[in-house]
Amino acid sequence: MADLSTYRFARSHEWLRRDNGAAMVGITDHAQSQLGDVIFVELPAVGTQLEAGAKFGVIESVKAASDLYAPASGTVAEVNERLTDSPELVNSDPYGEGWMLRLQDVGDAGSELVDEAEYQRLIAG
Amino acid sequence: MAARTPLYDRHVAAGARMVEFGGYDMPLQYSSIRDEHLAVRNRAGLFDLSHMGEVRIHGRDALEAVQRLIANDASRLDVGAALYGVMCNERGGIVDDVVVYRDPGGYLVVVNAACRFKDVAWMREQAGGATLDDLSDSLALLAVQGPLAREIVQPLTAVALDAVPHFHFVDGSVAGVHCAVSRTGYTGEDGVELYIDAEGAGSVWDAILEAGRTRGLLPCGLGARDTLRLEAGLRLYGQDMDEDVDPYSCGLGWTVKIAKGDFIGRESLSGIDPKNPPRRFIGMRIADRVIARHGNAVLADGRVVGDVTSGTFSFTLGYGIATASVVPDVNKEQPMFIEVRGAEVPADVTPLPFYKRPSAVGAR
Numbered sequence: 001m002a003d004l005s006t007y008r009f010a011r012s013h014e015w016l017r018r019d020n021g022a023a024m025v026g027i028t029d030h031a032q033s034q035l036g037d038v039i040f041v042e043l044p045a046v047g048t049q050l051e052a053g054a055k056f057g058v059i060e061s062v063k064a065a066s067d068l069y070a071p072a073s074g075t076v077a078e079v080n081e082r083l084t085d086s087p088e089l090v091n092s093d094p095y096g097e098g099w100m101l102r103l104q105d106v107g108d109a110g111s112e113l114v115d116e117a118e119y120q121r122l123i124a125g
Numbered sequence: 126m127a128a129r130t131p132l133y134d135r136h137v138a139a140g141a142r143m144v145e146f147g148g149y150d151m152p153l154q155y156s157s158i159r160d161e162h163l164a165v166r167n168r169a170g171l172f173d174l175s176h177m178g179e180v181r182i183h184g185r186d187a188l189e190a191v192q193r194l195i196a197n198d199a200s201r202l203d204v205g206a207a208l209y210g211v212m213c214n215e216r217g218g219i220v221d222d223v224v225v226y227r228d229p230g231g232y233l234v235v236v237n238a239a240c241r242f243k244d245v246a247w248m249r250e251q252a253g254g255a256t257l258d259d260l261s262d263s264l265a266l267l268a269v270q271g272p273l274a275r276e277i278v279q280p281l282t283a284v285a286l287d288a289v290p291h292f293h294f295v296d297g298s299v300a301g302v303h304c305a306v307s308r309t310g311y312t313g314e315d316g317v318e319l320y321i322d323a324e325g326a327g328s329v330w331d332a333i334l335e336a337g338r339t340r341g342l343l344p345c346g347l348g349a350r351d352t353l354r355l356e357a358g359l360r361l362y363g364q365d366m367d368e369d370v371d372p373y374s375c376g377l378g379w380t381v382k383i384a385k386g387d388f389i390g391r392e393s394l395s396g397i398d399p400k401n402p403p404r405r406f407i408g409m410r411i412a413d414r415v416i417a418r419h420g421n422a423v424l425a426d427g428r429v430v431g432d433v434t435s436g437t438f439s440f441t442l443g444y445g446i447a448t449a450s451v452v453p454d455v456n457k458e459q460p461m462f463i464e465v466r467g468a469e470v471p472a473d474v475t476p477l478p479f480y481k482r483p484s485a486v487g488a489r
Contacts, residue, residue: 036158039438
């Protein structure tokens with residue numbers, strides 16, 4: 001199991017990991033498990049400005065299509081190009097190789113994001 | 126609460142994700158739909174299909190009852206043979222799609238789980254002098270499908286599986302448990318389906334899993350069953366057809382035998398030109414990894430010409446596939462689109478099935 005102590009979680013099941021003013025964004029293991037086999041991930045163009053809570057893309061699994069929401073504001077500095085041909089990385093490694101965005105100029109998400117223990121409580125409830 | 130098959134505890138113990146389907150708690154997937162799908166295409170998969178309904182029709186007038194209920198011709202069924210067909214209502218709409226088996230004592234009609242109670246009521250109403258028994262709760266059904274299915278099951282049975290032709294069955298035993306061994310399936314692959322008394326199903330399931338372990342057989346859920354059947358161009362009741370869809374309009378005209386004599390719906394169906402039904406059932410190929418879903422609009426010439434009945438991502442082919450019901454006057458040469466989440470996605474008309482197994486040519 002990945003060390004998730006540096007990860008923060010949104011109620012809409014995205015994660016954010018800050019790293020020197022930048023941040024990585026993906027979806028949680030719980031989310032990928034609920035979605036099942038991911039077929040397609042639609043991600044924004046590099047340079048897109050995102051507000052916290054704004055829709056930034058769509059994830060499509062065999063079961064359903066779901067919107068993706070930005071866990072914090074920021075500018076898209078990079079998207080995970082590997083997901084174009086290997087979207088199943090979101091299933092196999094949601095906190096690592098299945099990352100989706102690298103954000104710059106990351107804003108404060110305030111109290112909207114919770115730590116792992118609290119997130120586990122949310123999904124258990 | 127949803128009903129459980131005799132294998133429910135095994136599914137839960139194996140970590141399957143369970144979903145309600147047709148009134149039953151069924152495994153959606155054990156590992157991933159992709160892995161299970163590819164196991165069936167390349168090696169073998171084992172399915173619990175015990176949610177399916179089985180209705181026995183026997184006694185005096187059994188053949189007459191079957192002939193009245195289905196649009197296909199059961200009179201040409203030999204003992205040991207099976208037949209795919211549809212039951213229609215008086216309007217020619219499809220009540221259910223079924224497989225009919227003939228054995229020395231009568232007929233076994235296999236119906237969809239979600240239709241079972243509706244079907245049994247309908248069949249009793251129409252059965253005349255024949256006797257009907259709903260065996261759904263006492264019969265389990267397992268399917269072993271894939272290119273290695275037969276060699277995995279063969280060591281467990283004295284039945285010579287190679288000698289059972291496609292769409293035929295024999296009485297026998299597998300892993301010491303009495304069952305009907307049928308050379309049928311819903312995946313586009315070769316394989317067998319086993320009808321077993323409910324109490325024996327667990328030990329047969331265990332024996333097949335064990336026998337298949339070294340050959341890469343996987344237990345498979347309803348998720349893979351759906352992606353496999355759609356690649357193989359097989360219809361799903363409730364999505365591709367229902368009581369308002371006639372068999373010609375969903376590409377099942379080949380199962381309608383007007384000449385066999387009277388059956389329910391014959392008068393309505395006789396009024397349809399088989400070459401020009403009210404709707405056309407087509408296959409569509411979508412570029413890229415886009416999934417069209419039931420109900421998405423199909424567009425051509427800037428107008429809506431139909432709707433998607435089933436859609437998925439084809440793990441075998443690597444692109445999106447869909448079946449659709451469209452109006453007859455569509456020029457299939459012009460560009461067509463499917464509206465997916467507000468966007469018009471190009472989709473080419475392509476013959477069904479999307480996938481045909483390599484060895485199917487010339488196979489029995």
